[in-house]
Amino acid sequence: MKVSTRYKVTINLVAWSIGLMLLIPLLGLIMTSIRPFDEIVNGWWNLRNAHFIIDNYVSVWDAGFWRNILNSILIATVATIVPILIAGMAAYGFTSFSFPIKTMLFLTLVAIQVVPQQAVIVPLLRLFRDLHMYDQYYGIILVHTAFALPWTIFFLRNFFMSIPKDYEEAARIDGLSDVGIYFRVILPIAMPAVISVAVVQFIFVWQDLFFAITLLRPEKWPVSAGVTQFISRYNPNWGQLTAAGVLAIIVPITVYVVLQKYYMRGVSGGIKG
Amino acid sequence: MGGRRDWLSRDFLILMMPAFILLLVFILYPIFNTFYLGFTKWDGFTQPQFVGIENYRTMMGDPLFWTSVKNNIFIFIVFLPFVTMLGLGFALLLHNSAVVGRNLLRGFVMLGMVMPLTVVGIVWMLLLDPNAGIVNHVLSFFGIEPRAWIQDPSTAIYFVIIGSLWAWQGFSTTVFLAGLEGLDIEVLEASIIDGANPWQRFRYVILPLLKPALIVVVTMSSIYILKVFDLVYVLSGGESVPMYLSVLAYMVYYEIFRMFKWGYAAAIATLLTVAVFLFSIGMLKKMISERGVGS
Numbered sequence: 009m010k011v012s013t014r015y016k017v018t019i020n021l022v023a024w025s026i027g028l029m030l031l032i033p034l035l036g037l038i039m040t041s042i043r044p045f046d047e048i049v050n051g052w053w054n055l056r057n058a059h060f061i062i063d064n065y066v067s068v069w070d071a072g073f074w075r076n077i078l079n080s081i082l083i084a085t086v087a088t089i090v091p092i093l094i095a096g097m098a099a100y101g102f103t104s105f106s107f108p109i110k111t112m113l114f115l116t117l118v119a120i121q122v123v124p125q126q127a128v129i130v131p132l133l134r135l136f137r138d139l140h141m142y143d144q145y146y147g148i149i150l151v152h153t154a155f156a157l158p159w160t161i162f163f164l165r166n167f168f169m170s171i172p173k174d175y176e177e178a179a180r181i182d183g184l185s186d187v188g189i190y191f192r193v194i195l196p197i198a199m200p201a202v203i204s205v206a207v208v209q210f211i212f213v214w215q216d217l218f219f220a221i222t223l224l225r226p227e228k229w230p231v232s233a234g235v236t237q238f239i240s241r242y243n244p245n246w247g248q249l250t251a252a253g254v255l256a257i258i259v260p261i262t263v264y265v266v267l268q269k270y271y272m273r274g275v276s277g278g279i280k281g
Numbered sequence: 282m283g284g285r286r287d288w289l290s291r292d293f294l295i296l297m298m299p300a301f302i303l304l305l306v307f308i309l310y311p312i313f314n315t316f317y318l319g320f321t322k323w324d325g326f327t328q329p330q331f332v333g334i335e336n337y338r339t340m341m342g343d344p345l346f347w348t349s350v351k352n353n354i355f356i357f358i359v360f361l362p363f364v365t366m367l368g369l370g371f372a373l374l375l376h377n378s379a380v381v382g383r384n385l386l387r388g389f390v391m392l393g394m395v396m397p398l399t400v401v402g403i404v405w406m407l408l409l410d411p412n413a414g415i416v417n418h419v420l421s422f423f424g425i426e427p428r429a430w431i432q433d434p435s436t437a438i439y440f441v442i443i444g445s446l447w448a449w450q451g452f453s454t455t456v457f458l459a460g461l462e463g464l465d466i467e468v469l470e471a472s473i474i475d476g477a478n479p480w481q482r483f484r485y486v487i488l489p490l491l492k493p494a495l496i497v498v499v500t501m502s503s504i505y506i507l508k509v510f511d512l513v514y515v516l517s518g519g520e521s522v523p524m525y526l527s528v529l530a531y532m533v534y535y536e537i538f539r540m541f542k543w544g545y546a547a548a549i550a551t552l553l554t555v556a557v558f559l560f561s562i563g564m565l566k567k568m569i570s571e572r573g574v575g576s
Contacts (some may be wrong), residue, residue: 016379023374027386032390033404033447036415040407048413098300105293118568120308122561124508126533126553128311130318130547133325133537135311154307157300186292215397217511222534232397236515244406246413253403257396264395268388275394275452276459 024237032240041065041250048246068238073252075227076234081259082145083230084213087152092225094153095160096202100190102161103168104176121158125218136223148223152213160205163277167201168194200270207267208274211260312554319548323445324376324541336548345535346549349527352438353507356413356528359442360506365498367446368453369491373483376461387458394451398444402515405444406431431516434525443528444512449505453498460494493567504557510534529553 039052042060102114132151133142141147171194179189195202220233229237235252238245264271317369319336321400340346371390375383391403409416409430417427430436464487510530516523527535527550536546 019374019377019379020381023377023380023386024382026371026374027389030392030447031410032388032415036407037400037404040413048529051413051415051418052407053415053418086503094299094303096298101293101296107293113568116304116309118288118565119558120304120312122504122557122565123308123312124504124530124550124553124557126508126510126530126550127315127557128308129533130422130537130543130550131311132307133543149305150303154303159303161300173562186290187295190296211395217397217399217514218530218534221514222538232399232511234397235403236517239403239406239515241516244410246407246410250407253400256400260395260397264391265388266393268384270457271391271395272387272459274456 091156374455398511
């Protein structure tokens with residue numbers, strides 16, 4: 009298809025103006041976090057007599073925000089690895105065996121992909137209290153794991169079905185058990201799918217607010233909840249607020265930038281709610 | 282495929298049990314329990330008391346419930362067409378091979394989707410601020426008076442809509458892009474040879490082929506916006522959320538942690554869950570028929 013120069017220039021102009029507009033919010037966040045309050049009031053985009061400071065970051069850090077960051081890293085990392093291991097095992101079970109309630113279980117998996125977090129919270133709070141899981145890291149990690157299972161099993165099962173049976177047969181002749189085949193043969197082949205799932209799940213858990221504020225006390229809150237402690241509706245301290253915001257997004261944005269390809273595949277393939 | 286019958290083996294149990302148990306304990310049982318608890322009067326501490334449809338009757342006369350429903354509906358109606366059209370537009374633009382630096386632009390589009398919604402909230406509070414906000418600054422060029430968009434009860438809801446749009450258009454763009462990449466090039470080329478102009482090509486060739494992507498976008502976006510919670514919570518700022526901004530998902534939280542009406546909260550959670558399922562039935566049916574059951 010031949011394309012005229014005018015068309016090319018126009019479409020690039022349109023695309024890039026939209027692209028840059030989408031970048032303005034992030035730019036505002038960063039600029040506000042590195043400038044003194046009296047300059048922000050005149051607009052963070054106003055660069056006359058601009059001073060750049062790190063005071064906001066220091067005060068947010070000293071206010072204990074480092075603890076929120078560590079909480080997030082711990083919760084998101086474990087709540088990514090554990091569900092993938094468990095979902096992968098179940099997905100392999102689904103691919104390779106037939107068993108009585110398989111159809112029913114599969115339909116259940118399809119259906120519970122859309123369950124809202126609010127649908128389980130009342131009974132969960134009682135369960136957490138009775139089992140002393142409230143305000144425990146492992147408690148929220150187990151809940152995130154359960155919520156990751158339906159779509160992760162789905163995604164991995166589809167990928168496993170595309171792996172030729174020959175690999176399995178060969179491994180079985182070599183004397184590997186089913187569990188052994190899963191860990192030594194299937195999982196290594198499935199690495200691209202596993203990374204896709206991992207990136208989406210990591211970012212998803214990092215973003216979670218509802219389970220964080222309902223199942224944990226503020227000392228164990230991840231950054232998604234921790235930033236809300238700096239919010240005040242009437243007299244916002246923009247410097248601190250935005251510095252906390254920047255600190256809260258560094259990790260997920262880095263993960264995204266490095267693994268963009270896998271993230272896109274995970275989002276469009278996994279259909280995550 | 283598969284079809285092995287030795288499912289009573291130790292290996293099979295090792296593979297399946299952890300997932301089974303977790304789903305049962307943390308999702309399946311709680312859902313049914315929520316449904317039951319919706320028929321009880323319960324403060325979370327004493328024993329739940331069965332009261333029949335009492336909670337649902339209370340709901341009908343509860344102004345907060347109706348405010349929440351109204352807000353959910355309004356947000357839904359404005360959000361859905363915008364997120365669909367933005368996603369489709371961005372996807373067509375970013376799929377066009379004439380655009381230079383498409384991968385970088387895709388990164389910009391996805392920005393809002395990668396960060397926690399609470400941070401998205403902070404970003405938009407900043408942009409919409411009456412003094413320090415760039416939105417008022419830009420609007421003043423057009424002679425529009427600066428406003429406290431978020432503090433004003435009549436406009437605060439747009440903060441939730443705009444924040445959700447900025448965060449979620451990345452999803453619709455991604456799904457449409459995946460759809461465009463999966464399109465049959467030959468069909469497109471055939472239509473060009475047949476002399477279809479760009480609009481005809483879009484309307485009669487691309488759009489019908491994008492229907493599966495469209496269904497996913499509309500369904501997932503409906504579910505997403507029905508569950509909107511984080512941006513409303515952001516406005517609590519240590520105090521309580523202004524009640525005119527409540528939505529159903531927020532009301533569940535409010536009744537549990539502020540009012541200690543756990544039975545009432547369960548009833549509202551049940552309604553929300555039913556609504557989400559109703560909106561997803563079409564897509565769930567399709568997923569089942571496409572991906573095959575039991576094979």
